[in-house]
Amino acid sequence: MIKLLAVDMDGTCLNRKNRISDETMKALEDAAKAGILIVPTTGRTTTCLPMQLKGANFWRYIISSNGADVLDARTNKTIYHALIPHAQTAQILEECGKNGIGLSIHLEHQFIVQGVWLNLLGRITYGRDAKNTQYERNIVQRLRRQGKDVEEIQLFFLSKRKKELVEKVLEQHKNLSAAYSSNYVEIYEEKASKGNALKALAQYLQIAPEEIACIGDAENDLSMFAASGLKMAMGNAIPKLKQKADAVLPTNEESGVACGIRQYLLAR
Numbered sequence: 001m002i003k004l005l006a007v008d009m010d011g012t013c014l015n016r017k018n019r020i021s022d023e024t025m026k027a028l029e030d031a032a033k034a035g036i037l038i039v040p041t042t043g044r045t046t047t048c049l050p051m052q053l054k055g056a057n058f059w060r061y062i063i064s065s066n067g068a069d070v071l072d073a074r075t076n077k078t079i080y081h082a083l084i085p086h087a088q089t090a091q092i093l094e095e096c097g098k099n100g101i102g103l104s105i106h107l108e109h110q111f112i113v114q115g116v117w118l119n120l121l122g123r124i125t126y127g128r129d130a131k132n133t134q135y136e137r138n139i140v141q142r143l144r145r146q147g148k149d150v151e152e153i154q155l156f157f158l159s160k161r162k163k164e165l166v167e168k169v170l171e172q173h174k175n176l177s178a179a180y181s182s183n184y185v186e187i188y189e190e191k192a193s194k195g196n197a198l199k200a201l202a203q204y205l206q207i208a209p210e211e212i213a214c215i216g217d218a219e220n221d222l223s224m225f226a227a228s229g230l231k232m233a234m235g236n237a238i239p240k241l242k243q244k245a246d247a248v249l250p251t252n253e254e255s256g257v258a259c260g261i262r263q264y265l266l267a268r
Helices: 022-033 086-097 116-130 139-146 160-170 194-205 219-226 239-244 256-266
Strands: 004-008 037-041 061-064 069-072 077-081 102-107 110-114 134-136 152-156 176-180 184-189 212-216 230-233
Touching: 004 194, 004 219, 004 256, 022 037, 022 256, 037 194, 061 194, 069 194, 077 194, 086 102, 086 139, 086 152, 086 160, 102 139, 110 139, 134 139, 160 176, 160 184, 194 212, 194 219, 212 219, 212 256, 219 239, 230 239, 230 256
Parallel strands: 004 037, 004 212, 037 061, 110 134, 212 230
Antiparallel strands: 061 069, 069 077, 102 110, 102 152, 152 184, 176 184
């Protein structure tokens, strides 16, 4: 029997309009009513969760920042974290910032950006979900003032040369992992992954791996697959994820999450 469903957000629950369909919302609610714990599992910070989930009462635990943090949202208790030391973060940001690279961090569940253009880009991309994004003129000064460790670093570059500068900086930080996209990189502490976070939450709740289901679409969901008994990939997922999945669902434009819940969880 499945007791916990870990479900990715972007590219999985969310469609290209950055919304969760009514069909998917209803399926998530029905799964929760059936006794299944719904756990949003996302690369976003807690404060940048999709607006539709912020008003929903069918979830309690959240895995955020690609597994760097697990939070009990009702009690505000941190169950697991794998953080980047604030002094190390400041060093990376200083080295990259002086070369015109866009800077942002996840700090204490907040998404913080430096630079007006990054703030604007976030609001254009994520709409209302980005309304809690915090803008700082100087993130390094804030880090040194607060002295708090960081869940994630995001660096944005608009040229191959600047990407190479970032790669050169990160070569000096062997305790960190980096996931590159075409114009940005996400940086984590080496133990931060959705899989490690899911294992920690399952241990905390005394739930066995075979009692866990997960749904995802991207490479950062692979570690979550390794921690789950029932693995579902979206129809729009990367090939590697589909190969490892027990079931391939319709796409995020076709409410694939709802189909997976009804066919593989509630039907049982």
